[in-house]
Amino acid sequence: MKLRTKLWLLLVVSTAASMILFGFSSVWIGKVANKGYALFQLNPLAQSVVDLVEQQPVFGPDTVKPILDQAHAEHPAIRWMWLDDQGRSIYDTAGLNPVYSFKDLAMLMQQLPKSYLTDADVHVLTQTDKDGKSYFLLLSLPASAMKQGEVYFLIRKISSLLTLTIPLILAFSLPFLLAIWLFSSINRRIRKLNRALNQLNIQHDSPTVTLIDASKDELGQISRHYNEMALRIRSQFTEIQQFESKRKLLLSNLSHDLRTPLTTMLGCAEMIRTGNYKDQHELQSRAKIILQRCRYMDKLLDQMLDISRLDADDLTLRLAHHNLSEIVRKIAVEYFMILDGGQVVLDVDTPDEDIHLYMDAPLIERALRNLLDNAIRYGKDGRYLGIRLTADGQSVSVIVKDKGKGIPPEHQAHIFERFYRVDSGRSGEGLGIGLAIVKDISLAHQGNVELSSTPNVETVFRIKLPC
CATH class of the missing domain: 3.30.565.10 (Histidine kinase-like ATPase, C-terminal domain)
Structure with missing residues (x-):
């Protein structure tokens, strides 16, 4: 799989996974760290209790008390009060049985949005009718029993959902697009480096591919190291070629340098062996030539030994x-x-x-x-x-x-x-x-x-x- 494909898959999968992780983690953290009653839960809870009361033949204290006590046992943080149309308390789970005027009830409901954002108690009022009379269920609970953070979106039409999804898409798309730009740039630079490596040739006449990358990141450093490496390899190859050429010339010269004195020595030795010399002076002259050529050959062998030592880096001080x-x-x-x-x-x-x-x-x-x-x-x-x-x-x-x-x-x-x-x-x-x-x-x-x-x-x- 190509690097570009891997990067695309990584981006798509990571974006989808991040959105899913965001949703699940928000819900889970909300349940664990944001405990309490949500505002949207109170109205259904109050209506369920009113439905139970409506099943009773009369709304007196004897019929309402068991239902409200049961609700209070299940939700001890909530205070339950059943009021008649005059605002008198028929039954109060707190046992206080206060009397509310219409104005009092109106003020409780009027201040609800504001009081919900403060430390004041939260109140929910639910109304029902029986025999032509109105009755009210009033829920009261302290702010500490409410969730400390809630977010609500009220949607009447599907088209209004765009006002939420478009900002959300933009929020997720911006890092996605930036990542695409970054990965595309990195991938392009890596392709240039790979192409340059494929075209690298140490021969003299082959063109040198030079990477131009002014950035100071790791890829920029690798590109500059490549340029230095290419020049160094070509220079070293040139030196190796020259060294090899000189080595071949050395072997040729050595062959000639050894053969010439050896031929001279053989001629002089043969003359001495056969006695084909004029006098003692010529004999000494031929012996001296043999000695000189032997010393010369010994010097050549010493130089060959020096070459071996230099090649082995045997220069120990x-x-x-x-x-x-x-x-x-x-x-x-x-x-x-x-x-x-x-x-x-x-x-x-x-x-x-x-x-x-x-x-x-x-x-x-x-x-x-x-x-x-x-x-x-x-x-x-x-x-x-x-x-x-x-x-x-x-x-x-x-x-x-x-x-x-x-x-x-x-x-x-x-x-x-x-x-x-x-x-x-x-x-x-x-x-x-x-x-x-x-x-x-x-x-x-x-x-x-x-x-x-x-x-x-x-x-x-x-x-x-x-x-």
Whole structure:
């Protein structure tokens, strides 16, 4: 069943049920909470007693007394008096037997509507005839014995019933119409949301359905959440596609990067096995090539392991106080030995006073080595490698600088993304994750990494960590 049908059924059934409930509850509550005599009950009650008296042969005290006493026993709150045409009391259940003049009786009846709305006694006068004489039955009861609330509608013609039903219909129709308007509006907005969800597509070229709903209720919030969700899903799908494309390129590059050194190693090993070399110097040269290619392949496997760890979010910090200056000096010595004999100038600048930091030393060392390897691999043409350590009381900076070919401006915004390589061809080595690891390590330490590069002039990487 559709929501619109459910809403219509709910409105119709609830309206009918409310009217029935109103009628039954009014009657029931009136009987329970509004006890007493109703004004319309007194006249029939008095007439029933007069009918009993009229059956008697004479209207004397002996014949009237049993009937009035019986009525008083059944209705003890009512005082019953039988009067003759002179206003004299023939019998009074209260035993007072007063005498009323015509004026007195007229005043009782004249003040009845007004006295009924006050705390005065209520009187009902009923007349009958016997042997050419008039007799009267007078009922008197206190206001406390009457119902405390009564509503009467006097209808002489059916057409006059419209004066009651039309206001009643209008009274019930107004909330009904307002509910219809509200439910129709909600149903229309839900249909728009449902249609937008059905048309949601994460592909690039598919149109984006944007819901415009300025209201601040729950449906308005859901519509705005839908718009944000649709944009987020499409953006994430685009990122996944790019990531998958880079992953495929990674596998292709990895296959080439492993096959090329492996082919070289096989050729050198075969030459050594067959003894097909000129002298001892050529033998050492071939062995050195095998060693270099083995180290290169070992570095590739380490990078593959890094990829697995990044995918598994296995970057757990083990923080402790360490001497960052000592770590920088130790690494600088190692790279000085690596660069010894080459034409690259190593420039190291650290403060005289050691800098101690609360950090994960192996991870920081790994990040620094990645920057240094990157500078040597791509900036060696500048023949300069600088390492600098600074502190300003708020943060500590580890700076790696080279003067090589640098990074073009159009690549600088993406250089820290996984698998991103400035050179998409095969001239460069590596898998494009070294700088991504540096960024992850910096962020894990609540810091960041910055890049400033002017091609063929200077390229600076700065790891900034809070003190």
